[in-house]
Amino acid sequence: xxxxxxxxxxxxxxxxxxxxxxxxxxxxxxxxxxxxxxxxxxxxxxxxxxxxxxxxxxxxxxxxxxxxxxxxxxxxxxxxxxxxxxxxxxxxxxxxxxxxxxxxxxxxxxxxxxxxxxxxxxxxxxxxxxxxxxxxxxxxxxxxxxxxxxxxxxxxxxxxxxxxxxxxxxxxxxxxxxxxxxxxxxxxxxxxxxxxxxxxxxxxxxxxxxxxxxxxxxxxxxxxxxxxxxxxx
Amino acid sequence: xxxxxxxxxxxxxxxxxxxxxxxxxxxxxxxxxxxxxxxxxxxxxxxxxxxxxxxxxxxxxxxxxxxxxxxxxxxxxxxxxxxxxxxxxxxxxxxxxxxxxxxxxxxxxxxxxxxxxxxxxxxxxxxxxxxxxxxxxxxxxxxxxxxxxxxxxxxxxxxxxxxxxxxxxxxxxxxxxxxxxxxxxxxxxxxxxxxxxxxxxxxxxxxxxxxxxxxxxxxxxxxxxxxxxxxxxxxxxxxxxxxxxxxxxx
Ligand SMILES: Nc1ncnc2c1ncn2[C@@H]1O[C@H](COP(=O)(O)OP(=O)(O)OP(=O)(O)O)[C@@H](O)[C@H]1O
Ligand SMILES: [Mg+2]
Numbered sequence: 401x402x403x404x405x406x407x408x409x410x411x412x413x414x415x416x417x418x419x420x421x422x423x424x425x426x427x428x429x430x431x432x433x434x435x436x437x438x439x440x441x442x443x444x445x446x447x448x449x450x451x452x453x454x455x456x457x458x459x460x461x462x463x464x465x466x467x468x469x470x471x472x473x474x475x476x477x478x479x480x481x482x483x484x485x486x487x488x489x490x491x492x493x494x495x496x497x498x499x500x501x502x503x504x505x506x507x508x509x510x511x512x513x514x515x516x517x518x519x520x521x522x523x524x525x526x527x528x529x530x531x532x533x534x535x536x537x538x539x540x541x542x543x544x545x546x547x548x549x550x551x552x553x554x555x556x557x558x559x560x561x562x563x564x565x566x567x568x569x570x571x572x573x574x575x576x577x578x579x580x581x582x583x584x585x586x587x588x589x590x591x592x593x594x595x596x597x598x599x600x601x602x603x604x605x606x607x608x609x610x611x612x613x614x615x616x617x618x619x620x621x622x623x624x625x626x627x628x629x630x631x632x633x
Numbered sequence: 634x635x636x637x638x639x640x641x642x643x644x645x646x647x648x649x650x651x652x653x654x655x656x657x658x659x660x661x662x663x664x665x666x667x668x669x670x671x672x673x674x675x676x677x678x679x680x681x682x683x684x685x686x687x688x689x690x691x692x693x694x695x696x697x698x699x700x701x702x703x704x705x706x707x708x709x710x711x712x713x714x715x716x717x718x719x720x721x722x723x724x725x726x727x728x729x730x731x732x733x734x735x736x737x738x739x740x741x742x743x744x745x746x747x748x749x750x751x752x753x754x755x756x757x758x759x760x761x762x763x764x765x766x767x768x769x770x771x772x773x774x775x776x777x778x779x780x781x782x783x784x785x786x787x788x789x790x791x792x793x794x795x796x797x798x799x800x801x802x803x804x805x806x807x808x809x810x811x812x813x814x815x816x817x818x819x820x821x822x823x824x825x826x827x828x829x830x831x832x833x834x835x836x837x838x839x840x841x842x843x844x845x846x847x848x849x850x851x852x853x854x855x856x857x858x859x860x861x862x863x864x865x866x867x868x869x870x871x872x873x874x875x876x877x878x879x880x881x882x883x
Contacts (some may be wrong), residue, residue: 529723532683536717537737537785538709547740551727 407599410590414603418611420582424500424572428507429565436509436515443520454516461513466571467505473506474499474578486493503575507568514564523549555627562619566612573608583607634659635793635824640679640689642672648673650686651848657841658791660822664835664856667845668871673828674720676845677795681717682708693792713742716786720798724770724777724785730757731766734785742789756788757781760814776807782812787821794818796827822839832876836860844868 439454461469478494485492526549534544576585587604591597635657642650646655649672656830657663657697665673675831678684679700680691686700693714698707724733734756757763759782762773770778780797786794799815800808812834819825829835835842835856842859844852844867860876 427727527723529719529721530725533717533719533723533725533785534736535683536681536712536715537789538712538741539736540709540741547736548725555727595762 402602403596403599406594407603410594410600411603411606412584413590414583414600415607417581417583417586418579418607421569421611422576424503424507424563424580424582425569426612428506428511428568428572428633431504431508431510432515432568435512436519438513438514441521443516444523458513458516461509463530466510467574467577468576469509470502470506470577473509474502477502477505485544496513499579500575502578503572503580507571507575510571511564511568514567515561516566518557519553519561522553522560525556526552555623558619558623560592560625562616562623565615565619569608569612569615573604634692634694636692636697637676637680638690638692640676641687642675642684643687647681649848650679653689653845653848653850655843655850655853657824657826660824661840662819662825662827662838664839665826665828665843665845666830666832666835666859666871666875667851670698671700671845672848673845674797677717677797677826677828677848681715682712682794713789714792714878716789716791716794718779718786718794718796718799719780721802722770722775722776722782724781726770729767729769730762730773730781733770733781734788735783737789752788753784756784759787760784774807775803779803779811780814783811783818787818787823790822793826796825796829798828798830801830830863830875832860834874844871846871848877 439457442450442454445451478497481492481494481497485494530548530552531544534548539547572582573584575582576588579585581589583604587600588597591600594600635655636652637655637657640650641648648833653672653676655663667673671777675684679686679689682703689700691698691700691711696710697832698711701712704772724730725736730734730752731750734753735746735749738744738752739746739765744752754763754766757766760783762777762780762784765773765781768881769779773781777826782799796815800811803811812831815825815827815834816838825836827839837856839856841853842856842867843850844863846867852859852863852868859868861873863872
């Protein structure tokens with residue numbers, strides 16, 4: 401029943417789209433990281449209106465399906481851009497825009513939400529006595545953050561970051577709905593051509609399993625090298 | 634000279650410090666006693682600006698500052714002459730013992746690394762944990778951590794060191810040696826305010842004992858006066874609870 405020949409023949413073809421998956425992951429994270437740091441800072445500092453907006457953002461993004469967010473981004477942004485370009489008289493065809501950009505944005509929405517939570521909780525996890533001891537040896541607020549709080553928060557945050565990265569990798573598999581051909585998208589396309597969907601899904605399955613396995617090893621390695629000081633506990 | 638004037642502090646509608654004043658001479662060792670919740674920690678935190686007081690002022694040397702309205706700059710200026718030894722040590726968890734002691738010298742005071750290291754090593758030698766200089770705080774016993782906490786304070790050459798129950802998180806068998814170290818600090822002539830429940834320490838080391846209750850200084854004086862013949866009923870009652878029977882002469 402299982403056509404193993406088609407399955408083996410197309411494994412490389414599907415795996416060849418791993419770079420797109422990686423590109424989507426990295427692109428989304430590059431957008432999400434600076435925003436999540438700003439958002440987490442806003443939450444911790446309790447800046448009147450901004451903190452509320454950040455919280456609203458978090459609850460909307462976490463409270464709606466990623467797939468729906470992607471559909472909306474894919475429908476809304478071209479529409480906005482089109483309106484914008486037409487009204488400013490620029491002759492730019494929005495269909496020339498590589499859809500991977502919608503992918504970056506759509507995936508970064510939820511990545512930002514989860515990273516914000518990770519950054520916020522890891523900073524708050526550092527005992528406030530650390531900050532006070534820093535002040536009492538004469539450190540400024542910024543020095544306390546740079547020398548004491550952020551390094552400690554990082555060791556708490558890394559495992560959470562690891563989980564977020566894996567989640568982001570998984571959510572890139574939805575990008576095919578925005579006509580970005582990555583691993584999942586390629587599996588679907590070949591599945592359609594050969595009508596051997598199950599075989600192609602199994603191929604994609606293996607590509608993800610192996611890729612995420614390597615990513616997890618890498619994260620563990622980074623964690624180890626950063627959390628040196630806790631290993632003695 | 635350290636002059637604490639009219640410190641007031643409330644948390645919401647709980648009035649924790651109701652107008653506390655203390656005059657402390659150079660090199661004095663003032664021990665603050667008092668029941669739990671009497672505001673001892675809050676007083677130390679207010680005069681070190683870790684907590685913003687609702688009123689009161691602090692004079693150190695010839696400089697005076699409002700505890701309520703101090704600017705960042707003033708706070709930094711005052712903290713340069715002040716160190717704090719915490720009940721739970723609060724050593725920087727991501728730094729080694731040596732780095733903990735050097736931090737205030739290199740980062741805050743911009744002292745060259747080499748000189749800072751020499752001073753830090755000397756301080757660690759002095760408190761007796763030089764053999765642990767490359768360990769992280771989590772690898773130390775409570776007693777060792779508090780020694781490092783004291784080295785971190787002493788190395789900055791402050792005029793005043795505030796101790797908030799420096800031995801109450803320690804295993805009983807370690808209390809004595811840390812108290813001995815604090816006595817050694819006192820001999821250096823640094824002005825000290827020590828909140829503690831160790832009455833024998835107060836008796837031996839304090840130049841003055843302050844008894845606080847309910848956010849006010851109930852009574853203060855020499856250890857003899859306060860510990861042996863207190864005037865106030867509240868002091869007597871407190872001492873009868875904390876002193877072993879044979880030490881209590883009243
Ligand atoms: N940050 C805070 N928020 C609200 N209440 C506080 C805060 N800090 C202290 N308090 C309250 O203020 C009162 C005095 O606390 P403080 O810690 O100064 O007492 P203390 O004399 O040091 O007691 P102990 O001997 O138990 O350490 C207590 O009732 C405490 O609950
Ligand atoms: Mg206390």
